[in-house]
Amino acid sequence: MHRLFMGSFAIALYLLPTTALYHNNEHDHWNELRGLTINGSKGLNTSQNQNSRLPLVIDTFQNPTHNDLGFWHGSGENLSVQHEPGFIRLFPTDPDQNFHTQFDNHLCYSLVPWYNEFLHVVFEGTDQFSVSLNQHNDECNPRRSPFPSVADSVQADRYVMHPRSEASGGDEDGDDDEDWDEDWDNEVDMDTDRKSKKHRNIGNPRNSRLKYSNETVEIPPGRRELYIPLTHFEIDFNRVVSVSFNGFYTQEPITLHCVEIVPSVPPPSPENGHFHLPGKLPSGRLVLRCSRPNSFAFGIDDGQPQFSQQIMRILDEENVRVTFFVVGAGLRDPSSNFSTFYKEMLKKGHQVALHSNTHPKMEALQTIREIDDEIIQTVQVFKEQLGIGSSYFRPPFGTVAARLRQQLARHIPNPYIVNWSVDVEDWLWANTSTPEKQLEAFYRDVSKGGNLAVMHYLHPTTIGYLPQLIQHVKGAGYEIMRIDQCLEDVSAPPL
CATH class of the missing domain: 3.20.20.370 (Glycoside hydrolase/deacetylase)
Structure with a gap:
């Protein structure tokens, strides 16, 4: 009748070959203080790289066990993943499964300098999942309960940028939005939601350009982007512990290529389907x-x-x-x-x-x-x-x-x-x-x-x-x- 909630975050970290298909056991805590280093130095802490005019690159999935900040990333609740340099592919079977990428493994990480910026995710596959920003406990101590503490979550499909061929037209088959009343429609642009639902499995048919990790690069065909205002996550930004992906309600795989915080969103244009950000929906307090x-x-x-x-x-x-x-x-x-x-x-x-x-x-x-x-x-x-x-x-x-x-x-x-x-x-x-x-x-x-x-x-x-x-x-x-x-x-x- 019941599942151990904190088990979502209780996993063992295994050092694996660069290319691997694996899932984690549940015996060790995901946040064990492993002191990962990159080029002989510790990962970033709250005093480093806080120039909010530049992207804060969290994860480009170059390493199977840690992210670009030097801290742990990995899966929980037996989520199978496949890693190769530059991406991690998730094979979900249950909404409790999750993939976390951490800001720190010892301390509370402050995202206050980036509060008015945007979480940017480059991915492939379905957009039927949640993105969560997870808060540390009051003591910023991973050995105290609960750890992680509360999270706030948004539904990914509302924030996906759709290229012109996706955003134009669409079928007329029924979807769940017909149940939403007019008062609720006034909270957000429901047209954006409908388009994202009807085209949720369509890849990007053309390359688009964006400011990505301080370099102008191409987004290859098939990859998709989402932008979430950090202000849509109602947690304490002085003690953030991770970004996570969870709430999967299909078994379609998801491939993550980049997770970062950027200072701006591309302006609406024909190429991006005149993308604009939706409003934040009201959400229950966890x-x-x-x-x-x-x-x-x-x-x-x-x-x-x-x-x-x-x-x-x-x-x-x-x-x-x-x-x-x-x-x-x-x-x-x-x-x-x-x-x-x-x-x-x-x-x-x-x-x-x-x-x-x-x-x-x-x-x-x-x-x-x-x-x-x-x-x-x-x-x-x-x-x-x-x-x-x-x-x-x-x-x-x-x-x-x-x-x-x-x-x-x-x-x-x-x-x-x-x-x-x-x-x-x-x-x-x-x-x-x-x-x-x-x-x-x-x-x-x-x-x-x-x-x-x-x-x-x-x-x-x-x-x-x-x-x-x-x-x-x-x-x-x-x-x-x-x-x-x-x-x-x-x-x-x-x-």
Whole structure:
């Protein structure tokens, strides 16, 4: 029922031949301090190369293990890649898979000097993926949790420059944009979005010229470009850790040739289809940890009806309040008695929040209409069965990228998208011969600074360990509360 979210970034780094097809294991952390050098010197830090009038070249994929800044790049969640000097080819099969290229592996990297500039990516293949800018944690310490911290993501196809032959004309077959209402259309130029969707697999049929890494060069046929204003990423630019590519919802390969930050975008012209930048779509706020000092929150997902009274009794005995993330289909099932249970939990002061309608990996859904249906159906059943609304949403399996974030913001005012920095790992250990590893996982993440947990009440062992988990948190000096309270939401009930 659940995927380890931080596993997106937990990978082993292997030194490979220059040409290789490979995927990474999940045993080592992607940010291990490897101290890569180029020509005997360390990679750039925050005091170097900050003349924002010149492009900041992040990655031209000359090396299989590190980028042009001298820091690590690589894949996570078993994403297979093929490297040759000058490109990296990604073979995605799942939206959780990702490819990161880092700004630094020790410290927070400041992109403030480039804040008003543009992320420029040269690539080939599909544009059905998200581009993310990832933020370091408060301590700028890769050994603290969460690492990386929050990200902001945009959908690549909205920012692709289309040559004249792509941008003119187009078929009239249906696409998901017909579902977007007029108010939403006013936020962006929807014509740009439609063109990018209808021509997403067409290569560049002619060479175009641009200012590229301070040299005027040709973009060879077949390659495509996208430009994203850095202002479209809402993170702390004083502590950036990486650019990443994720949220793949097709299995079409993507070949990356260049990732850089440039000071300007080519002006509209017939050759580039009169390209102009779209507006930024509203997007849900991703949270991984509590902001209130000395607070801790349990987010409890998915349960079995036969364990509901036991969970209620434990929480009463420990005198703590938690947040339940509830699947809409379970509320509709009268045999589960979940509606009665969650109404009782609401009366006791617990928070009840959204967890989709049928628990799919929503970023894997092929159409915006399907994502919308999952959101709309669960919002409706909350009103019908519980008489409440919620702006808190936990994505099934922790899978989140640009499409889900944007659609949540379309349907829910100012949504919080809640993942976690502490994982009980009940999905991994509860039904094994070593269920006590759930305790080990929890204690480990708390010791690393995590304070927002994910767990389920699907297995007797997990429920049996819950009092110990609560006592451990109390013993560490934390006050346990609902997630809206730990995030200092002004609409949350007082402590």
